[in-house]
Each structure stands twice: as C-alpha cells, then as structure tokens.
Amino acid sequence: MFKAARIAETLEQVRRQGPLVHNVTNLVAMTLSANALIAVGASPIMSAAPEEAGDLAAISGALVVNMGTLTRDWVEGALAATAGANRAGVPWVLDPVGVGASAFRNETAARLMAERPRIVRGNASEVAAIAGGRAGGKGVDSTLGTDAVADVVTALARSSHAVVVATGAVDLATDGERVVRVANGHPLLTSITASGCALTALIGAWAAVTKDLLEAAVGALAAYGVAAELAAERAEGPGSFQVALLDQLGRLDPATLAERTRVS
Amino acid sequence: MFKAARIAETLEQVRRQGPLVHNVTNLVAMTLSANALIAVGASPIMSAAPEEAGDLAAISGALVVNMGTLTRDWVEGALAATAGANRAGVPWVLDPVGVGASAFRNETAARLMAERPRIVRGNASEVAAIAGGRAGGKGVDSTLGTDAVADVVTALARSSHAVVVATGAVDLATDGERVVRVANGHPLLTSITASGCALTALIGAWAAVTKDLLEAAVGALAAYGVAAELAAERAEGPGSFQVALLDQLGRLDPATLAERTRVS
C-alpha cells in the first residue's frame, strides 16, 4: 500500500518544511522528544500552560499530547491545547501513557479521546485499555504483543475516527480500513525511557506535513525504526543507544530509509 | 557481613523479577532515574499527582520519594504516595535532596520522615541535616565526608527505624546495628547531576526484591559503584561518563559484580 519511495518522500517533506510542533507532554519525555524533533528538522515548542497552550497549538503544524506525568494543571493545559488545535484545524496526536494503571489516567484518557485526536499512539496494553478492554500493562510498560490486539486496534480506529497506532516488536497502524505493519525497530528501544513518547512526537512532525494521516504515522514509524536499527549497530548499551538514535535521526537520508523500510 | 556472592545474587533478583518502581521524584533526576531503573531491568513509573500517586505506590514493588525540586503540589503528591505505600506494606525510600538549604526543605523533610521511610539516602551533609545537626552543605552538594557523620548516621537509623545510607567517597549504610562500608564508585559521579538520585532509585528497585533492606541498600550501592568504575574507564568527561554509566548498568553481570565489589 505504502511504497518505500513514498515513505522516503515524507522524510524529505519533514526536513524541507521544518514544521513547528507543539508538545503538551510529560516531564520524562520532554528532552528526548525535543531532541528527536530537532534531529529530523522540526521545531519543537513545549508548554502545558492553559494561558498559552491553545494559542501555541493554533500556530503549529501539529500538536502532540502525552499524558505520561499527569497533574490537574496539566489536564487543563492539554484541554486548552486540543481546543486550540481543533479550532484551527491543526492535527493532533494523543499518547495515552500508562492508561489502565490508575483511575485518574483512565478518566483523563477518556476526556482527551472525547476531544477527537486525529492519531492515537500507544503500546498494545495502552491501546487495549483505551478501547475499554483489559489492558494488563505493568505501569507504563506493555505485557501484550500487537498481534493480540489487532482487532481491537481496528475497531478503535473505526469508532474514534482516528488513525490508531499500536507499537511493539511489529508496529500496527490503521485508519479502520487500511491496516499497515511496520517491522522496523530494535529491542534496545525498550531499554530507554520515553522512546515511545519520542516516536509520538515524530508522528506529530509527520502529521504536520502529510495530508494522509495514516501515511504520516507509517512514515514516522519507518524512519524511527530504521534510525533505531542503525543506532543499535553502534551501541554498547542503553546509554550509547540513545545517543546513537539521535545521531541517526539526524543523519537519516531518504535513500537509506527507502532501502531499509519494511512496511506491509 | 554481606558476602560478594550474596550481593551478586541481589542483582540477579532485580533482573529476573523486573520490579515496578514508583517514583515521586525531582524534575532534574527523572530521566536519568528512569533510564537507570530500566538498565537494571526494573519498570519505572513517575507520577506526583495526588489523584493517583497513592494507587501507583500501592501496586508497585517499591516507592522512591526524592524532594529535589519541591513544590506545594509535589508535597501533596508525595504524601499521597507514602500513605499508599504504607497502607499496602510497600517499602519506600526517601532522598532528602538539599535539606538544610532552605526552611521549606527542612519542614518537608521532617514531614516525610514522620511518614516513616524504610530507607533514607543522602550525602553526608543531607544526612547530618536530617539528623538535626549542622549540615554545612553547599546547595545540594555536600561539604562533609561520610566518616565525619558515622555516629550521626547510626543514631538516625536507630531513632527512625530506617536503614540510613550516607554516600561519599566511601558509602556508609546501617540499620542501627550493622554498619556496612561500600568502597566502590568513582569521582566522576560528582561530575553529573542527579547521580545520587539515580542511585536512590536503584535502591528502590533492590528494596522491591530483597527482604533485608540493609542488604538491598548495599546491593544497589555495590552495583552502582562497580558500574561507575567500569564507566569511568570508558569516559572522556562528564558527558560520556553518564552515557557509559547507563551502558554499564545495562551490561553488568553478577560475576563481575561479585569480583569487583568492595564491601566491609
């Protein structure tokens, strides 16, 4: 469905357009997300202040909302941001980190889903929890594979009118009609914190420059997965892997991406 | 008292059980703490929201409370977390960062001590300040060695019924009866921010899998110290030292730990 050449083109679009991406994100993920966005050529801005989050979302190419470290004030800022994005027609991505781990997270995820994100990205447990099923996560980590939730993911995409992405050893992305599997990536991604959050931030950058949001999600998944594979070749452990991941996101060229991407 | 073989075993337990560790921690330490926990095989979760901190603490193997960047809201979240941990019988560790530097820090440390942490970890100045003595710290950095506070540490362990750990060139850990010195570590640890906080997080992981909490503290001190020594051999400065520290925490095997640990 998505040809390698087209995926490579989406990377070129991100690098050329350098979209402004507003992040209402969590405290652990901020730095890595910002650095990943800059590495691919985007301009990150971070703010969860209700006084400005709506304005910033409205002038951005995309908004990323990540509930990893929830607070009351954060929820207020996130809702201001999603309202601003929706008003301005700016696409926004939800990362429901840790949903299923507490009642507060479940309620907040439900409130954010009601604001109609255009893309939802989580691990298998989180996506299952959003869909109302049994999640079985361990805190913010998944205990499920993506294959186990394939039907749930598609049903959620249909009911929510969002592109839904469940990441794992093989990533699954769907708009409810088309289902795409991305087999790039590396197990070392699970050895660093916020690697899923940084991916969600990149999906935001891709959504800012790509009309077809399923294509945006797949482009970001492929680019991130290929960069992770290249980084793993240079890593001696989780510390050097994260360093190499940013290096490779910065160096990744469309030709390499086209060559190495494994999308089906 | 603690044999090298037993210390090595505690690392195996952490890697095998992969405990969930809830962190109510500071904004500077979050990322490094999370990455250190993942590197040794634990699952970190971070939240200081009063709405969920108690629930998360109760389902975790251990709770880590670190007051490095205090706010009113943070105090509320920390107290919710310690209440949840105490109710569920989950061991919790206090890191009283910067106590002695302001009245707000002193009051907060006193409130948290009243909730009866099972382990307290600080530098020599912080432990002295907790014990009510003159601290003499410079902000969050210590101006004392651990030998200067050995008596204070033991007295604090007795009066608080907690394991108390004072870290420095040689680390001191005691439950008020047994006193253990750990001579692993490297001066480069003082060249990066939050290295003490990340150690406290690891003590949480060890406490989740080890009944004897003095043994837990000593196991984490030894593992962290040995990883730091191995990292220092590969470092060219503070930046590469932190990267190598995470790499070595990820690679550390029980045999190497047993061989290099210097506990007396």
Place this chain on the structure above:
Amino acid sequence: MFKAARIAETLEQVRRQGPLVHNVTNLVAMTLSANALIAVGASPIMSAAPEEAGDLAAISGALVVNMGTLTRDWVEGALAATAGANRAGVPWVLDPVGVGASAFRNETAARLMAERPRIVRGNASEVAAIAGGRAGGKGVDSTLGTDAVADVVTALARSSHAVVVATGAVDLATDGERVVRVANGHPLLTSITASGCALTALIGAWAAVTKDLLEAAVGALAAYGVAAELAAERAEGPGSFQVALLDQLGRLDPATLAERTRVS
C-alpha cells in the same frame, strides 16, 4: 577590548571558586543546564518554589531565570527568586525563551524585565521581541541573525541598564557602551534542545565570579563556543555532539580557551 588572556582567567575563576548558581528554569533545559554548570566547576541548584526561591537566590552567587516552560506557579517562583536576588545584591540573568510566541510570554517577559535583570540573553528574535520590535521567531527558534538586531540590542542595553546578549552565528554582547562580538561556536548547537539555555546558565556562573558583567558574558560565550567547536570535531550527529559538549566543557583549560577564542 577583552584580551584572550583575561577571558582565560575568567574560566580559572569559575573553576577555582565553584559558585553556587540558583536556577529558576524550564523543564526541558534543567538537566543540560545542571550538567553544564557542574562541568565548568559550579554548583547548580534548581527550584521554582515560591517558598524557597528567594532564600536560595539570596545565598547563591548568581540567579538564572529562564521562562521556557511558563506556568502561573513558575511566575510566582521566579518573582520570589528575583526579589531575593535583588535584596541580596546577587546578579541575575534573564533568558526570555520564546517571547513573541504568545501573549502570556510577552506579559511575563515584561514583568521580569521590570525586576531589572543584570544580564539578558536570547536569540536575535527574542531580543528583538523584548525590545518591543517585531520578532519573527518560529516558536522558540530565531528567524533573524544578530547583525540585523545590533542597534536594537544596544538600545535595549541602554534603556534596561542590563548587559544584553544576542546569540547566533556570531554572538553580540553589549552594556550599551561597549559592543563585543564572539565568533566562536558551531552550527551543531542549533541541533540540540536547550543549548541556548545552558549557555545562559553558564553566564550565571561567570556573573557570580566576575565583577564586570559584560566581561562575564563574554567569558561564558567564549568558553561555551570553544567547547562546542571541540565537541563538533568529535560528533557524528546531535546525540554525540551533546555528550561531547559536556565532555569538552569539563576538560576545557584556560590555555586552549585563550588560544581559540575569537572576540572582537
């Protein structure tokens, strides 16, 4: 005006005196700022709590206020800190991150300017926005060069009685009378988040040990720029550049700084 030998001397002063630097800073910049400060020999402390920010500022050698991730609570803490610094005669530095991007940022910058910072550091767009001109920034990134704002910078220094620093390919620093250009640095600095914030933190360290605040700003600009050049020689992308930047800040010696600095 500023001889290379004198600039090298300021680095020696920072290393020898190891000043305590209080930071009321943003969530993305905290870790890099703290690590940069430790690398040059300073002691960072981070707190935006109104309960203690004034006390901490008053016992510090300098205060750094960085509004990158604004909230109501943060503003309260920042104003407590600047009041404490002003009362105690402690020099403070303002980094008006993202001013021009929202009304909330503009109002907050104006309130902080009214508290009379001794040094203001921003990119060209931010400095132009502070001066009341058209900024033209993209979120937190500048779309202007420093030459385009040279007159604005000098006028702002005169009207605010502060040293004003506009950073870019060539950095500009002035107290309204003397104008200094620092041509050190490397384009990779724009490939990592919070590199400007970390520089502002270093200016704080220099301000703590140098009476002439223009000299302080120039010393920090030169040291940071030279460290960035040395780091770039060792980097393969944005990830390894940041690691090398901290390494080189830690290793930088006065002789190398004197040799490589390009100040006019």
